[in-house]
Amino acid sequence: MSGANDGAVNGGCHCGGCGKPDDNGQFLNPTPMLDELESGPWPSFITGFKELAERTQKPMLRGVLDQLEYSYNTRMGYWKGGLVTVDGYGAGIITRYSMIKDKIPEAAEFHTMRIQPAPGLHYNTQMLRELCDIWEKHGSGIIALHGQTGDIMLQGIEQDKVQECFDELNQAGWDLGGAGAGMRTGVSCIGPGRCENACYDNLKLHLTALKHFVGQVHRPEWNYKLKFKFSGCPNDCTNSIMRSDLAVVGTWKDAIQIDQDEVRAWIDERGMDALVNNVISRCPTKAITLKDGGIDIAARDCVRCMHCINAMPKALSPGKERGISLLMGGKNTLKVGVNMGSLIIPFMKMETDEDREAFIEQIEEIIDWWDDAGLDHERIGETIERVGLKQFLEGVGIEHDINQVTRPRDNPYFKAKY
Amino acid sequence: MSSQERTWKTIESGPHTYEEALHPVVRKNYGKWKYHEIPKPGVLKHVAESGDAIWTVRAGTQRQDTVDMLRRLCDVADKYCDGFLRFTVRNNVEFLTPNEGNVEPMIAELESMGFPVGGTGMCVSSVSHTQGWLHCDIPATDASGVVKSMMDSLYNEFKDMQMPNKVRLSTSCCAINCGGQADIAVVVKHTRPPRINHDHLVTTCELPKAVARCPVAAIRPTVIDGKKTLMVDEKKCICCGACFGACPAMEINHPEHSKFAIWVGGKNSNARTKPSTMSLVAHNLPNHPPRWPEVTDVVGRILTAYKAGGRPWERVGEWIGRIGWKRFFEETGLTFDENMIDSYRHARTTFNQSAHVRF
Amino acid sequence: MAIEVNGMSYETDENGYLVNLEDWNEDVAVKLAEGEEISMEEGHWDLVKFLRNYYQEYQIAPAVKVLTKAVATEKGMDKKEASEFLYGLFPKGPALQACKIAGLPKPTGCV
Numbered sequence: 001m002s003g004a005n006d007g008a009v010n011g012g013c014h015c016g017g018c019g020k021p022d023d024n025g026q027f028l029n030p031t032p033m034l035d036e037l038e039s040g041p042w043p044s045f046i047t048g049f050k051e052l053a054e055r056t057q058k059p060m061l062r063g064v065l066d067q068l069e070y071s072y073n074t075r076m077g078y079w080k081g082g083l084v085t086v087d088g089y090g091a092g093i094i095t096r097y098s099m100i101k102d103k104i105p106e107a108a109e110f111h112t113m114r115i116q117p118a119p120g121l122h123y124n125t126q127m128l129r130e131l132c133d134i135w136e137k138h139g140s141g142i143i144a145l146h147g148q149t150g151d152i153m154l155q156g157i158e159q160d161k162v163q164e165c166f167d168e169l170n171q172a173g174w175d176l177g178g179a180g181a182g183m184r185t186g187v188s189c190i191g192p193g194r195c196e197n198a199c200y201d202n203l204k205l206h207l208t209a210l211k212h213f214v215g216q217v218h219r220p221e222w223n224y225k226l227k228f229k230f231s232g233c234p235n236d237c238t239n240s241i242m243r244s245d246l247a248v249v250g251t252w253k254d255a256i257q258i259d260q261d262e263v264r265a266w267i268d269e270r271g272m273d274a275l276v277n278n279v280i281s282r283c284p285t286k287a288i289t290l291k292d293g294g295i296d297i298a299a300r301d302c303v304r305c306m307h308c309i310n311a312m313p314k315a316l317s318p319g320k321e322r323g324i325s326l327l328m329g330g331k332n333t334l335k336v337g338v339n340m341g342s343l344i345i346p347f348m349k350m351e352t353d354e355d356r357e358a359f360i361e362q363i364e365e366i367i368d369w370w371d372d373a374g375l376d377h378e379r380i381g382e383t384i385e386r387v388g389l390k391q392f393l394e395g396v397g398i399e400h401d402i403n404q405v406t407r408p409r410d411n412p413y414f415k416a417k418y
Numbered sequence: 419m420s421s422q423e424r425t426w427k428t429i430e431s432g433p434h435t436y437e438e439a440l441h442p443v444v445r446k447n448y449g450k451w452k453y454h455e456i457p458k459p460g461v462l463k464h465v466a467e468s469g470d471a472i473w474t475v476r477a478g479t480q481r482q483d484t485v486d487m488l489r490r491l492c493d494v495a496d497k498y499c500d501g502f503l504r505f506t507v508r509n510n511v512e513f514l515t516p517n518e519g520n521v522e523p524m525i526a527e528l529e530s531m532g533f534p535v536g537g538t539g540m541c542v543s544s545v546s547h548t549q550g551w552l553h554c555d556i557p558a559t560d561a562s563g564v565v566k567s568m569m570d571s572l573y574n575e576f577k578d579m580q581m582p583n584k585v586r587l588s589t590s591c592c593a594i595n596c597g598g599q600a601d602i603a604v605v606v607k608h609t610r611p612p613r614i615n616h617d618h619l620v621t622t623c624e625l626p627k628a629v630a631r632c633p634v635a636a637i638r639p640t641v642i643d644g645k646k647t648l649m650v651d652e653k654k655c656i657c658c659g660a661c662f663g664a665c666p667a668m669e670i671n672h673p674e675h676s677k678f679a680i681w682v683g684g685k686n687s688n689a690r691t692k693p694s695t696m697s698l699v700a701h702n703l704p705n706h707p708p709r710w711p712e713v714t715d716v717v718g719r720i721l722t723a724y725k726a727g728g729r730p731w732e733r734v735g736e737w738i739g740r741i742g743w744k745r746f747f748e749e750t751g752l753t754f755d756e757n758m759i760d761s762y763r764h765a766r767t768t769f770n771q772s773a774h775v776r777f
Numbered sequence: 778m779a780i781e782v783n784g785m786s787y788e789t790d791e792n793g794y795l796v797n798l799e800d801w802n803e804d805v806a807v808k809l810a811e812g813e814e815i816s817m818e819e820g821h822w823d824l825v826k827f828l829r830n831y832y833q834e835y836q837i838a839p840a841v842k843v844l845t846k847a848v849a850t851e852k853g854m855d856k857k858e859a860s861e862f863l864y865g866l867f868p869k870g871p872a873l874q875a876c877k878i879a880g881l882p883k884p885t886g887c888v
Contacts, residue, residue: 036708037563040570043532045482045562052484064552071551071560072707075673080666081555082792083873083883088428090841090870096553097791109791112553116432121505122439125492128503132485132492141485145505148548148596155553167426175431180872181841186433187507192449193440194464194472194514201449203436214432219860219870221841234688238507241693242599242686249688278730284690307689311731314453334594335633335660337762338695371856376840377631621796622882624837 027054031065033072052141060140060156063106067098084111084159086166089218092176093162109158113139114151114177115169116217119188119206119230121146130172138165148243149227150187151177175214181377182220183213186228187244189237197309198232199250199322200350206230208356209363223374223383226367233318234306240330241341245380246363247327253347254319255299256308262315263294279311323349324359328366329381339381342389346403362396369395441502443472443516459579460535461521474512475524477533478544478569478576481509482552482562490531498524508544508586510537536577540584542721543576545569547589548596556662557591558606558676559705564589567709568604568717575721582728582737585721586686592670593658599684599696601734602720604713607679607701611636611655612668616647619667623648628665637661656762678703680716682746683735694735698758699746716752723749742776782808794876794883801829801880809878813869820866821878824848828879838881844871 028050037046046065053061071077082095094112101108115131117123131152135141140156147153152174157165166176177185186209189195191202209228210217216226229240232250240247267275280288280295287301288308297308299319309316326348330341345362349355366380373395374383384392393400437445447466454464462474479487491511495503498520499513506512511533513524525535537543545568550560568587569576575585588597589604597603628648629637636654640647648668650661659670670676680703681696699720703712720734727749728737738746747754760768778789782804788796793812795801806825810817817825827847831839839847849859867874872884 033708037566040566041534041573042566042569043478043480043534044566045480046566048480048482048484048487052486055486068551068560072563075559075676075705075707076671077551077554077557079553079555082790084792085869085873086428087424087868088864090864090872094553095792096555110553116434118434118436118439120436121507122436123503123505124439125495125501125503127434127439128488129492132488136485143483143485143488144481144549145479145483145488145509145511146507148546148598150507163424167424167428170428170431171426173431173434175429175433189507190504192451193436193444193504194451194474196451196453196464198449198451207433207436211432214430215857215860217432218430219841219864221845221856221860223840223842236686236688236693239598239686241688242684242695282690282731305688305690307731310689313455317453332595332598333658334663335631335658337764338595338599340693340695371842376842621798624882626835626837 027057028062029066029069031069034065034069049142056136056141058140059106060110060158061142063098063104063108064110064140064142064156066104067100067107070100070104079110084162086163086176089176091179091182091218091220094179095159107156110140110156111159111162113154113157113162113165113169114147114149114179114185115154115174116177116185116210117146117150117152119186119203120190120193121150121188122193127173131169131174134165134168134172138168149177149184150229151185176218178217178220178225180220181222181224182218182226183210183216183222184225184227185217186210186230187238187240188230189232191230191232195232196313197235197250197306197318199252199318200232200324202230202232202248202250205248205324205350205356205359209360212360222367222371223376223378226370226380234304235310241327242330242338243332244330244341245328246366247330247341249325249327250318250350251304251323251325251347252319253321253323256297256302256319257317258295258297259315260292260294263312266312266315267293279308282307282311323347323351323355326362329379329384331379331381336382336385339379339385341381343404344393345398346401362398365396439502439504441472441500441514441516443470444502444514446470447472456539456579459541459577460525460538462538470516471518472514472516473518473521474514475521475528475535476506476510476512476537477528477535478537479505479509479511479533480562480566481544481547494524494527494531497527506537508537508546510544534573534577539579540581541576541579542572542581542585542587545587545589546597546600548591550591554591555666556659556671558608558671559591559678559710560707561589561591561597563708564604564710564713567711568714571714571718572721581721581725582730582732585724585734586684587717588684594660594663599686599694601682601684602717603681603684603696604717605679605681606676606705608657608659608670608672608676609702610672610675611650611652611657612659612661612670613672614648614650615667615669616642616645619647619665620645623665623667628661628668631660631664633658633660673705676705677701678705678710678713680713680720682720683738685733685735687733690731691733691736691739697743699750699754700752701757716750719750719752744776780805780808780812790883792873792877792883795880798880798882806878806880809880813867813874813878815867815874815878817878821875824863824866824871824875825879828875828881832879832881838872838876838884841870841872844875 078099079096142155144153192198227244229238229244326345327341545565547561588600590597636651640649662670679701684696
C-alpha cells in the first residue's frame with residue numbers, strides 16, 4: 001500500500017483548525033493528486049472547491065480537500081455514519097464523521113442536508129440565491145445538484161449548526177428530503193413544463209403525493225425505503241422503472257395522433273429510406289404501414305413505446321385519452337440483483353383532483369399491505385416476488401390484468417378453485 | 419443551539435413549490451406544447467400550440483457544485499432568461515428563453531465560463547454518479563474523479579450529436595450501484611471477502627442484522643476470545659459488500675483488491691425495446707486515481723465500436739442485440755471470460771436456450 | 778468523548794452513544810437523556826425498557842416499524858398516532874434518542 005503515509009498530511013498547516021494561511025501565504029495545503037483533476041476541458045469540481053475555499057477561508061473546506069487527497073493516495077474512504085437530525089424529524093441529514101480526524105481535524109464533521117427541490121428541478125434565481133446564502137452562512141458552500149434520489153445535497157455542516165440552518169431554510173420554503181426506511185424524495189422529468197409528450201401533470205402529482213406522505217419522509221418507519229418517480233411518458237426520462245419502487249409513467253389509451261401533412265413533409269425532407277429504416281422497421285410490434293403517401297398506425301397493435309413519436313416529433317403525438325401506468329418494484333443490485341419495476345396498473349386517468357386522490361388512496365393500500373407483509377430491509381418489489389404477484393393483487397384490491405405479465409405461466413404448479 | 423431557543427416552528431412542507439420557478443412563457447403554455455426541434459447541439463426549440471416558442475440552452479456541470487458556481491449560473495439566468503433555470507436528471511443545467519437572440523450570446527458566455535454546451539439528442543450525456551470518497555461511508559473509489567476523467571475524454575461526444583442514439587453513462591463507488599443502469603456503467607467490483615475487525619465488531623454491530631444481510635448465507639456467528647462475533651465462509655462469499663453497510667467492522671474495501679468493472683446495455687426508456695439491465699463486459703481494472711486511465715480506455719473502446727457500427731436509433735444494448743455478443747467482444751477488443759457467465763439467482767435466463775450460434 | 782455518572786467515567790462516541798454496551802445502568806440512562814434534553818418520565822422508561830428487552834432477546838434493535846406497532850397495540854392507537862406519540866417522547870426520533878438512552882448500538886447506514 002505505497003503512498004498510505006504520503007500526501008497531504010505531511011505538508012502544510014494542521015494545527016487543529018487554526019484557519020490561518022500557511023507559511024507560503026496559501027490558505028490551502030498542497031493537493032498534488034487532486035490537482036491532476038484540474039486539467040482537461042470538462043468542468044473540474046476540484047477547481048470549484050479550491051476557489052470556494054480560498055474565498056471563504058473555511059477550515060472545513062481545507063480539511064475536506066486534505067482528506068480527499070489522503071483518500072486518493074491511500075485508495076480508501078474515511079467517513080463513518082452516525083445520527084444527526086432536526087427536531088421532530090428522524091431522517092434527512094446524512095451524518096459523516098471523519099475517521100482520520102487525528103490527522104486532519106478540520107473536517108472532523110461533514111454532514112449532508114438532503115433538501116427536496118421543486119418537482120422538475122425548476123428554480124428561479126431568487127430561490128437559488130437565497131438557498132446559497134443560507135448554506136454559505138451555516139455550511140461549507142458545497143452543493144451537489146442533484147443526488148441520485150433527487151435531492152439537493154448540501155454537503156458539509158457541523159452538528160451544532162444543523163438546526164439553525166434548517167430553520168432558516170424551512171422559513172424560505174425548503175424542507176428536508178428522505179433517508180432510511182421511509183418515503184424518499186421524488187423525481188419528475190420536466191413534464192408539461194416544456195415537453196409535448198407529457199401525458200399527465202407529473203409535477204402536480206409529485207407535489208401532491210410527496211406532500212401527502214411528508215410525515216413518512218421525515219419519520220421513517222417502514223420495512224425499507226420507498227421511492228416515487230414521475231415520468232411524463234414512456235421515454236421515462238426519470239428512469240423510474242429501474243430506479244423507483246413506484247414508477248408513475250404517463251401513457252395514453254387511444255391512437256397516436258398523426259398529422260399527415262407533417263408526415264409527408266418529413267418524408268420530403270429525409271426520404272422514404274429513412275422512414276422505412278428508421279421508423280417503420282423499428283416499430284416493435286410492426287404497427288406502422290405506408291398508406292396514401294403517409295402512414296397508418298394500428299392503435300391495437302401499438303404498445304406505446306414512443307419510438308415513432310421520438311423520430312417524428314412534429315408529425316406524431318400521443319393520443320388524446322391520457323393518463324398513467326403504475327409500475328412497481330424497481331431497485332438496484334442490493335441484494336437479490338437488479339429488479340425492473342413491473343406493470344401493476346395499466347391505466348388510470350390523472351386529470352382532476354379526484355383522480356389524484358384516488359391514486360393516493362391506492363398507494364396507501366399498497367403501502368399498508370407492504371407494511372404488513374414485508375420483512376425488515378425488504379423493498380416492495382422483493383416482497384411481491386417472495387409473496388407472489390397474485391397474492392399482492394388480492395391483498396391490495398387491484399384487478400389482475402394480462403398487461404401485468406409478458407405471458408401466462410409456463411408451469412402447472414398452483415392450486416386453483418375448481 | 420438548544421431547542422429552548424428555537425422560535426421557528428417547523429413547517430413540514432415537503433418538496434418546494436414549482437409554479438414560481440417556471441418562466442412566464444412556460445407557465446402560459448403549460449401542458450400545451452406541440453413539438454420540438456434540436457436546431458444545433460446543446461439547443462432545443464419547443465413550440466407551443468399558441469405559437470409561442472421557447473429555446474433551451476443545455477450545459478454540462480461538475481455536479482459537485484459550489485455556491486460560487488451556482489451564483490454564476492444565476493447571473494446567466496438573470497441576464498438572458500428572466501431569472502429562471504433548471505437542471506436535468508443527468509446533472510445538466512438548462513436555461514430557457516423565449517428570445518432566440520439570447521441563444522448565441524448565452525452559449526458564448528457559458529463556454530467562456532467553462533461550461534460545455536451540449537448534452538442533447540444523440541450524444542454522450544453527463545454521467546449519473548455517486549459520491550465516493552468525498553462523502554460516502556462505504557465507497558471504494560471517488561466517482562467524481564472518475565467522471566471528470568471520463569468526460570474530459572468524451573468532451574466532444576457531449577458537445578456533438580454523432581452517436582447512433584443517446585448514450586447514458588453511470589458510475590458507482592460500490593457494487594450496490596447507486597449510479598444506476600446505463601448504456602455503459604463503471605462500477606466497483608470487490609474481489610476479496612470482507613476483513614473483520616473483531617474488537618470493533620463486538621461493540622458496533624448487531625450480529626443478526628449482519629447475518630441476515632448476506633445474500634448467500636456466508637456469515638455465521640462465532641466466538642473469539644469469549645466474545646460473540648461473526649465469521650465469513652470465504653468459499654461462499656461473493657464479495658458483494660452488502661454486510662459492510664450493516665456492519666462497518668466488516669471492511670470490504672481494499673486499495674488493491676477493490677477493482678473496477680464495466681457493464682453495458684442498460685436502458686431505461688421503453689422506446690422500441692423494453693427496458694433492459696446491463697451485462698458485465700470487463701472487470702479487474704485497477705482502482706487508479708487520480709485519473710483512472712484504464713477505465714477511460716475501456717469506455718472509449720466501447721464507444722468507438724458503437725459509434726462506428728451502430729445504426730440510427732440503436733442504443734448500445736440494441737446494437738449488441740443485432741451484432742451479437744461475439745462480435746461485440748471482437749470489435750471492442752475486450753475478452754469474454756468465465757466469470758461473465760451468470761451464476762446468481764436468475765442465471766438460467768441468460769443461457770442460450772437455442773441452437774442459434776454465431777461464428 | 779465520555780460522560781461522568783456517580784464518579785465513574787463512561788466512554789461515548791461522537792453522537793454520544795455508549796461505546797461499551799455493558800456500561801449501561803439507569804443512572805447512565807438519565808445522564809444520556811440529559812444530553813438529549815429529555816427528562817426521563819414513565820413513558821420514556823417504558824420505551825427504553827421495551828428496547829432493552831427486545832435487544833436482549835434478539836440481539837438487534839427493533840425496526841421502528843416494530844416499535845410503532847408495539848406502541849399502537851398497547852395504547853390502542855393507529856400507526857400515525859403511535860408515531861406522533863413516539864416523537865412526542867423523543868423529538869429527534871426513537872432510532873436516535875431512545876436507542877441511545879437505552880444503551881443500544883448506533884443504527885448504521887444510509888442504503
